[in-house]
Structures are given as structure tokens and as C-alpha cells.
Amino acid sequence: MNNETVIWTIGGLDPSNGAGISRDLAVFQNLQQRGYSLCTAVTAQNHMGVSCVQPVKADVLNQQFQALLELSSPSVIKISMIADDAQATVIAHWLEKLRQQNPQLFVVYDPVLSASAGGQLSTLSGDAIAALCANCDLLCPNYHEAQALTESQKGGVELIHELNQKLDARAVVLKGGHSGCEAVEDLLWQHNRAGTFSVKASRLAVSKTHGTGCTFAAALSVFVAQNFELEDALYLAKCYVFEALQQAENNVRSAGNGPWHTLGLPGWPKHRQLDFAFSEQAGLPAELAAPFPSIDREKFRFYPVLDSIDWVRWALGQGVKTVQLRLKDASDEQQLRQHIRTAVKLGRRYDAQVFINDYWALAIEEGAYGVHLGQEDLASADLNAIAAAGLRLGLSTHSIVEIERACRVQPSYIALGHIFPTQTKDMPSQPQGLTKLGFYQQWLADRFPTVAIGGISLQRAKPVLAQGVSSIAVVTALTKASKPGEALQQFNGVVNEHFSQ
Numbered sequence: 001m002n003n004e005t006v007i008w009t010i011g012g013l014d015p016s017n018g019a020g021i022s023r024d025l026a027v028f029q030n031l032q033q034r035g036y037s038l039c040t041a042v043t044a045q046n047h048m049g050v051s052c053v054q055p056v057k058a059d060v061l062n063q064q065f066q067a068l069l070e071l072s073s074p075s076v077i078k079i080s081m082i083a084d085d086a087q088a089t090v091i092a093h094w095l096e097k098l099r100q101q102n103p104q105l106f107v108v109y110d111p112v113l114s115a116s117a118g119g120q121l122s123t124l125s126g127d128a129i130a131a132l133c134a135n136c137d138l139l140c141p142n143y144h145e146a147q148a149l150t151e152s153q154k155g156g157v158e159l160i161h162e163l164n165q166k167l168d169a170r171a172v173v174l175k176g177g178h179s180g181c182e183a184v185e186d187l188l189w190q191h192n193r194a195g196t197f198s199v200k201a202s203r204l205a206v207s208k209t210h211g212t213g214c215t216f217a218a219a220l221s222v223f224v225a226q227n228f229e230l231e232d233a234l235y236l237a238k239c240y241v242f243e244a245l246q247q248a249e250n251n252v253r254s255a256g257n258g259p260w261h262t263l264g265l266p267g268w269p270k271h272r273q274l275d276f277a278f279s280e281q282a283g284l285p286a287e288l289a290a291p292f293p294s295i296d297r298e299k300f301r302f303y304p305v306l307d308s309i310d311w312v313r314w315a316l317g318q319g320v321k322t323v324q325l326r327l328k329d330a331s332d333e334q335q336l337r338q339h340i341r342t343a344v345k346l347g348r349r350y351d352a353q354v355f356i357n358d359y360w361a362l363a364i365e366e367g368a369y370g371v372h373l374g375q376e377d378l379a380s381a382d383l384n385a386i387a388a389a390g391l392r393l394g395l396s397t398h399s400i401v402e403i404e405r406a407c408r409v410q411p412s413y414i415a416l417g418h419i420f421p422t423q424t425k426d427m428p429s430q431p432q433g434l435t436k437l438g439f440y441q442q443w444l445a446d447r448f449p450t451v452a453i454g455g456i457s458l459q460r461a462k463p464v465l466a467q468g469v470s471s472i473a474v475v476t477a478l479t480k481a482s483k484p485g486e487a488l489q490q491f492n493g494v495v496n497e498h499f500s501q
């Protein structure tokens, strides 16, 4: 996956390439991003320790900013080791200037103060660190760094609270690699969200983990640059590091006990089922005994989502084989039941797959073919009752974390939205675009049928289908078309051509 972005990394040079700016550039390159580096110090170190640190003069750092600005303007800046307060002043000056030019600039600060193998790297004062934290969008310390910054021995969510009391960060990822716990748990806190988001992975038996934190923060910076939400960026960065460590673990067995970073990087992360949870959200429903029943994929290829029984009757009469009844202003319970009953009967008459949006209990009672639910319904709907009644289940998703949440339910299909801007409903998230749609599709690797939704017009149908989805769902492209019958025929033409190739 690659939308052209530029990432700058500001930090020290490690000649062994395990950590620091050369490691960051290797990660950027491995993830196909354009990266540039600004060097704050030349160090002599390897995975066994640091023997010397020579800070770069503040003026030299200043000139590096000037030189790079002639080449590019960054969308993300990753900051790690800053050697002294004079450098911090230069960086603060340039961050202010760059933010004026690009208010969307995102700054990740990994507050590297010493090397994991031992050795002080920075003389940064507490005031300079506090100013940097207030100037960044995401602070990602490990346990040792967070404890040093707060002068506290706490851990987990309590340590994040301590950080927040002392420093003014907008978001924090607390890396759990040094927590000493068996599972490595990273926690994300964001100033505008309640609670925390946590991702856990089992600890791998790689002993020489020099540079793991740099690798993680560099990968996280890439995913932020690619416009993933922070929960997704954390999940993906964790998958990336896990994959890299696992690869190293396998290679170490066959190639001897070298430092892990010499053993290659894995490229864009592939699906990995990590444990994750939101502290303020109801968790996943209890494990379901079996997957939801499957759908007929051939009938699924074009999926109108319709807001009245008249539209459902019309579409099925025109030969459409999958539709959804999405009633959003139904206040009369009797009428609602009647509409659902009619939709179910029509579905049977036309041998079609008719899904009922939201009203899962009525759908069960009326013996519907299937139900479509959103993420917010996952906690309240009785999924076991839907499964026990033999109904199919479709689930909406808008991110990797939502996809992973949906996968655990083993639904009949997964909806990926919204791909383009839509007039049909207010969306809290940004449109995904085609590149991300393709990534989601690869991530899912055909585990479940997929349908793309949101702003899909006739012109966009072909490129959307080219991302590998099983179906396209449309609302206005059909219901607001001047000639819906013609629009339907044209959609059928594009869909049939695509699937006949």
C-alpha cells in the first residue's frame, strides 16, 4: 500500500544500524515511504552498548532543516534522540514554522534518553522534554522512559495518568516491551477519547532486541502518514514488529545468534490476530459456537441498500438478488414489522438474499434471510440468538481494528466503508479511498466475502471492484438516478464484465 508521503526522522546515528535514524530509514524504505533524516548526534554503539556520543551543533541541525526543506515538506516527523536543549530549541522553532505551512503535520516523539543495552544518549532537561511533549501529536515512550519522565514506578494505565499530569501530550502510546510481563501490552491514550486502547502480543524469545522501539515508532509513523487512525496505526505497528521479531527468531535458529535487526524486515504487515480491547467499550460478544451461515457469492455481487419496501419490491422485480431494507425513520412498530414481513416474503418469492438493517429481533421473528449491523450494535445485539435462528449476518467496518473485531464474530460478510464521500449519512471517519480499500481486502485475504460501500457511482464501480471486493453496495447511485432502471442495467453491465474476467 502506498500513497506518496514524506517522513522525516530526527535522531542519532547508530553505526550498527540497529537503532536511530538509519534504522528508521530502513523501515521507511521497507514500507515504501520516502524518508529523510536529520542527525542530532554521531554515536559509537551496537547492540551491546554505547561507547561514545558526539552531539551535532545546534547550527548544523538548523542547516539540515533548511537543506531538507528545499527537497520536500514532511507529512509526519518522527523525533527520537535529541542530544541537548540547544537542539530542542532549534527543533521547536522548525516545528512551529512547518505547522504554519502544513497544519496537518503530525509529530511523533519517541523520547530516547538512553540505549536499551545501557549508555546515556541525551542531556535534555525536564523543561525541554515538557516543551517537546506539548509540541508533538503522539508521545511514545517505553516503560523506562515513561518512568524516568514521571519519576514514578507505576505501570500501565496509571503510568499514562502520571505522564498526563506531568506532560501535556495529545496522545500517548506506552510501549510494554520493558514491562516485564509475559504478554507485551501497548496502551494508547488520546486526549479526545475516553479510556485507553490496548494491544497485546505474546513475548518472543529474541534476546538482542536493540532498536525494537525505534522500529516500532518508525512503522507507527508510516501508518500515521498513510492516514490510518491511531488505533489502527498501533495495531499495524505491533503486527510489523511482531513479524520482524518472529522472522529474526526463525533466522537466529538457523543462522546463529546475531543481533535481530540484521535479519531483515517484513514489509507491509499481513493479518495477525492480536488481542486488543478498549477500556471504555463493551468488549466483544462471547465466543460464538460456529460461523454465521454463508451467503451465495454469485448473488451478492451488486447490493442496493434501500430505504423503503417500494424500492425493495422494485429492485427484486428487476432481478436484483441481494438487497437491504434500511429503514431509518420507522416510529410505528406495527408498520415496521409489516415492512419487514413484506421484505422477507418478497425475498422468498424472488429467491433473493434480503438483509434487514438494525432490527435484528424483528428479523428473527419474521424469519429473515439476514441482518446487517453496525459496530455500535455489536455490543447490544444478541448475536447468539441471530446465529441460533440461522440468519446470515453482515457487519459494517471502517478500520483495521473494526475489521478484526468483526472477524471474531465470523459473519457472513464484511462491509468496508465509506470508500468515497457520501451524502447519504454523516460519517465520523474519513473516506477510505481505493488504496486503503485494496489494503483491507488483502488484509482480509478472502476470509469473508466483502462489500464496498459509500459514494460508489457508476464511474467508480469498476476501480472499486478492481480492489478485489466481492460486491459493491449503493444507495443514491440507484435511488437518486434520473432513470433508476437504466442505472441498474449499467451497474449490472460493469459487475458482470468484472466477474466474467
Ligand SMILES: Cc1ncc(COP(=O)(O)OP(=O)(O)O)c(N)n1
Binding pocket: 303, 305, 324, 326, 357, 358, 372, 373, 374, 375, 394, 395, 396, 415, 416, 417, 425, 451, 453, 473
Ligand atoms: C452493506 C452495508 N454496509 C454498511 C452499512 C452501514 O451500516 P451501519 O454501520 O449499521 O449504519 P446504518 O446503515 O445503520 O446507518 C449498511 N447499512 N449496509
Ligand SMILES: Cc1nc(C(=O)O)sc1CCOP(=O)(O)O
Binding pocket: 305, 396, 397, 398, 415, 416, 417, 418, 419, 421, 422, 423, 424, 425, 453, 454, 455, 456, 473, 474, 475, 476, 477
Ligand atoms: C449506509 C452507509 N453506510 C456506510 C458505511 O461506510 O458504513 S456509507 C453509507 C451510505 C452509502 O450511500 P451512498 O451509496 O449514497 O453513498
